[in-house]
Amino acid sequence: MMSLLTERRQRQLAAQPDRLANKTRPRRRVGNVPGALFSLMWLGIVIVPLYWMVITSLRTQNGFFDGSPLAWPKHPTLDNYRTVLDNDFWRYLMNSVIVTVGGVGLTLAVSLMAAYAIVRSKRRFVRGTFNLFLLGLAIPLQATIIPIYYMIVKLHLYDTLLALVLPSAAFAVPITVVILTNFLRDVPGELFESMHVEGAGEWRMLFSLAIPLVRPAITTVAVYDALQIWNGFLFPLILTQSPDLRVLPLALFDFQGQFTVNVPAIIASVVLSTLPILALYIVGRRQLVSGLTAGFGK
């Protein structure tokens, strides 16, 4: 009964923004000519470097030096990708996966509880922590890398993957809490009250009411956090040193030194490192985009 009710409510909630958006769509009779021209130009600016990356990664090392850089390679080859894969790429990929999954998991676990507490607590102090996390958004957290380096060394975590997970998660917590809180605030209070009357405790309400209701928001922040952690460069740079522990962005930087003039191989590593996140984007684009705007728009 309860779940049926919430499901219907959820669908209603989910349907509302769309209906609203359709109604409020500004109908333009005159086309936006400057916008169209400019978008076309920007399309070129975006596409040309991306296209250059793809075709360069398919060139032979000699092919790179002759002919037009934008022409389709005369002898397209996947050898560059093989070179990258043979240079411990899989290990770096695994490291990135471990750090990202660990970081996102930790962030989501603590942020969900915190967001729930902020929305549902009666204590002033707990509700006020929202402002603390809001403040976290306003500060360039990268400025704290020196103390973090010191603490990681003192905790004997230097040069471990855990050293990357902890601060990455801590930096992701503010935005995650803020977005989840904004979504949880939209859940009608009566739902909680009626569940409470049925005798449910706060933990049960968190797991069987709050989490299912904000699942779209959870997916969104998860993808966003994953993107941030996956692409993170500064923490790996200062908190690890073993080649075994390199994550992808750091490995890319290292490939540049290793392959030096073999530009096609360097670019192949760039393309390869992007593929997993590109796949994720193709699967979860709608979630990511709609959630991002909803989260920041509030």
Added chain:
Amino acid sequence: MTGISASARVKRPRGGAPLLMALPALLLFGLFALLPMVFVVILSVSKWDGLGDISWAGGANWSHLWNSGVTRHALWLTAKVMIFSWVIQTPISLLLGVFLAGRQRYRALLAAVFFVPLLLSSAAVALAYRNLLDPNFGLTQSLKDGPFDLLAKDWLGNQNLVLFTVIFVISWQFVPFHSLLYQAGVRQIPATMYEAARLDGASTIQQFFFVTLPQLRYTIVTSSTLMLVGSLTYFDVVFIMTGGGPGYSTRLLPLDMYITGFQSHDFGEASAIAVVLVAAGLAISLGLVKFSGFSRMQSQTAGA
């Protein structure tokens, strides 16, 4: 209904979600973000080489910082990047966002393509551009004898150009994010406002300036805050693409902090730079929120 919830509330004197739930996030955030913030202030008046003990240094770091031409230059460069990247990115994002707000299918496809640079790590973007702009073998060099010969410059080696190259690469990466914000902002503007404007005989351009732009105030503040504070964190791109060079021409403040600390092992002075970064970030965000006035903004939409 209200009666039930009221009595339920009476039954729980303190009630609500337990503090315990907020604790893990507070601990994680406190330990790895707030505590370091306090610690960095302490380190800024200390002497530490990264290995040995930390000792009191008083104002030595700060006076050294004040007199350091390199750091002053870095501060100036950061301010320049901040202003230019805002001035360049905002109109582009605004224009693209307004255009992408239309619900035509091809615009959705366009938005999907525009988003791709945002998926690449800064390391990947910087590496790609470093090779793409290579003065000997890069793409730009091959344009020498063609209609785009204006682009055949040494974008990374010329001290007068390189800062703008950095700004361009950063814009390439982040404009999609900001146009996304503007796109969402435009879609929230009620259609009735445009209808009213049209009835009053407003042209498309007038509608943009008198309806769209004022209605986007809140989005402009959000996007600008993220952009300005964000420009205090540009590290990866310059570190990989230019290494701060040639000379000191792209040694932005975060990079200056990194080099002072992790390469010159002067962590005290590097922490002083970090304090400057935090203070600047806080001042900008609080200033923008104050300046834009949240209450005024709300009343404006309420009056609409």
